Amino acid sequence: MTPDDLGQAIRAAVRACVERGDLAIAVPERVTVERPKVRAHGDYATNVALQIAKAAGRPPREAAETIAAELRQHSGVRAVDVAGPGFLNITLAGDALGGIVRTVLNAAQAYGRTSVLAGQRINLEFVSANPTGPIHLGHTRWAAVGDALGRLLTASGAEVTREFYVNDAGAQISRFAASLYAAAIGAPMPPDGYVGAYIADIAAQVLALCPEVDLGDPAEAVEVFRRQGVPLMLEDIKTALAGFGVVFDVYFSEKDLHDKGELDSALKRLRDQGHVFEADGAVWLRSTDFGDDKDRPLIKSNGAWTYIAADAAYYLDKRERGFDKVVIMLGADHHGYIRRYRAMAAAYGDDPDQTLEILIGQMVTLTRAGEPVKMSKRAGNIVSLEDLVEAIGVDAARYALARSSTDSQIDIDLDLWTRATNDNPVFYVQYAHARIASLLRNAAELGLHRDSDTDLGLLQTQPETDLLRALGEFPRVVASAAELRAPHRVARYLEELAGIYHRFYDSSRVLPYGDEPAVPLTFARLELVEATRVVLGNGLALLGVTAPERM
RNA sequence: CGCCUCGUAGCUCAGAGGACAGAGCGCCCGCCUCCGAAGCGGGAGGCCACACGUUCAAGUCGUGUCGAGGCGACCA
Missing domain, CATH: 1.10.730.10 (Isoleucyl-tRNA Synthetase; Domain 1)
Known part of the structure; x- marks a missing residue:
């Protein structure tokens, strides 16, 4: 007899009491069945009598006795004791507990699967690292947790699409291209350029692919480095993730959103619904109407789209693809986005409580011999996924990142997780x-x-x-x-x-x-x-x- | 100033409102003539940051205080 079976038996017992007129209450939809910490409290315990006592107008222990008497009739139950304020401590019949083994072995690899999330179509977005450098530690936490969550959701009956948003349109990509170019011609890095040995690696790969590039023409050369370098960087990222055991169903390009005009149509819909205004030469979303603490620009005064404009188009795209839940996993440094994101979803007429879930993960730090680890050889001033895997291996890395609540900042002691002890x-x-x-x-x-x-x-x-x-x-x-x-x-x-x-x-x-x-x-x-x-x-x-x- | 997360054993962290607060590590004492001792048993070690509320019941929910980290651009 599994805990679920027992829960049904308890509900049946309560129902019998009600039908007999011994308890004047509605039978609870769910009853808690828990494994008591103390063995003397039997195999399982339930607090159902405590919960219904008030509604029944009976002292908890009296209600408990009534239910216990009924439950004792069940063939799988050997003993029911009323304890403490009104707990039912249940001991199962001799062979009832052993049946769990049969249940496990019959289900085999499917044991653990349920249908609690059946019918839900979930878009699970995680990692979404910019293709301007290797995956860093924060992304790696999401790779481990997000991938595990994807597996859990699937095991629970949801239909899940794992998605990686590629920020391949925007200022950071331009800086990346400029950095590659600078590395290729041996010029000093631009002040806001990317650092790390990987820049020179990628630059060399681009040169090998396009030997004819005219390095003397900066504008054209930077464009070549952008067009060739971003896919190379993305391939690096995919390779690292694959080595980590994480595979996405969809890599979604921000640039595609722009090219297909989805930002324009997203803006139009907001405008049609009267949530857009112009001020100071910029175009704004009146997000304060939907709980944000300030209004947010969609188009800057220089005519460029803002990040939230692309997010709006992306959100709409997901919804139009039929997902009824959009789950996004972000780092703690992005928590400020929750309100504006929710406001944007609400502006489209969605109920963010139903359609949008933004999960925030706290930071990860690394220590070795008690000292913080901050730098990476290849990636420059960050620690990358590859660094972590090289230090402790995939299994330990995934486990270390996934075994703590994402609400907690965690510290990974490389010495500890390296030891095979x-x-x-x-x-x-x-x-x-x-x-x-x-x-x-x-x-x-x-x-x-x-x-x-x-x-x-x-x-x-x-x-x-x-x-x-x-x-x-x-x-x-x-x-x-x-x-x-x-x-x-x-x-x-x-x-x-x-x-x-x-x-x-x-x-x-x-x-x-x-x-x-x-x-x-x-x-x-x-x-x-x-x-x-x-x-x-x-x-x-x-x-x-x-x-x-x-x- | 505002917002988010956290505060539990020496350390790293679990604890869907339930019974006497847990695990691993670290420390002390024990357990292999046969299934893997990378294991197991016992011991020491806690005003669950603090205060006040809600509840039959609070580490858990609410408010406030203190402390730690993060965020607060027409950056991403």
Whole structure:
């Protein structure tokens, strides 16, 4: 019996009480079923009596007794105790908990998938690094978290498109092209130019591609460096992301928005709806009508489009492509954009609470031997994705970035995450998986194979039932992580599960000693171990981290 | 001045309003003649920054104070 099954059983019990006239309330849509921290509190607990007590006009403990009496009739339930202010502590029947193993093994790779987000079409935009340099640390956090979130949303039934917005039109691109040109002719960098060895790399590549370029004509040469250099830089970025295990469905070009006239039509729609005015030679969006703290220019007094104008066109484009939720992941330095972005969506007649979600991630810093790490060889004055991967590897990098709430600033200690020891949370989890794989190999050598007729009711010891309950939590963990946009919950769950498995392993011999024969419990435990391997593997896969057979 | 995020064990961080506040690391003491000791058990270590509210119940929600980081362009 899974926690969900139990939740349904509890609701049925409440409903029975209501129908009998013992409780005058509406049956709650959802009841909480939780794993108590204290084992004496049974396998599961629910606070449903506390929640309905007031509406029922009954003391909580009395309501609890009424529901408990009904729930005890359920065949999967062995005991129900009323505790504390009115909790129901539930102990399942002997074989009910073991059924979780069957559920896991039947679903296999699909265990953890739910339909809680079914029917939602979500556009998930993340990273969106400017193609003017390598991906830096902040983007890398989003690469890890965004990719994991994409997997979580998909696993929860949403239809997800992962998107990378390429800012390939604008002043920063011009500075990039000018920097390439300066590097090519050996001139000093312009004051606002980009620094880092990669500039010379890209410049040399452009020269190799276009040997005929006339370096004596700055205007024409810079244009060549722009046209050739930006795609090269973007390829660098894609390669780095692919090496990180992150692949996008769509790379969306800002320049295309301009070329297709989408900014003009976006502006026209705003103007038609009366949200645009002109002042000081500029064209403004009256965003203050929609909760912004000041109005925002769409066209500057020099005639150039502003960033928010392109964002408006981009937002419209996404909506017209049929996405009902536009999710954008940004760094903390962009939090000021939330209000104007929401105002813009509202100006189009959308309800930003429904269609727009802007997730803000706090900063990442790196330390080594207690000292901040700030510089990169190739990328100049930033630390890049490649630097991080080179220092600690893809698995550790992804895990380190994804295991903390994005609301928290995090510090990654390279020494810690470099060590292949148990200091390192990702190894703690991966080790549990490798340890299981090893055990299963040994079982196969002994000729012991999984047996689907095994009596899983034999799993009754504390370490076994702890493990069973933890396995049963996984789908709820995945679903809540998806709904809360919080992939780190999966990582924390895996660490807990790994710990529970290690304790089980330490206390419970699985394979027969020496030439002793296998007994029914042997097979029951093998099933339990295999189910644990499946869940660890599925969880790591959601984070984009490998589940090694050996380490 | 305004806005955003954070403040929990020595360190790095979890904690969808529930029972006695957790993990890993670090420190002390234990556990391998057979499944991976990269593991496990025990111990020390907390006015959950502070104050006042809401609630049957607050680390969690609200208001305020203090502290840390970030942001506040017709830049991106």
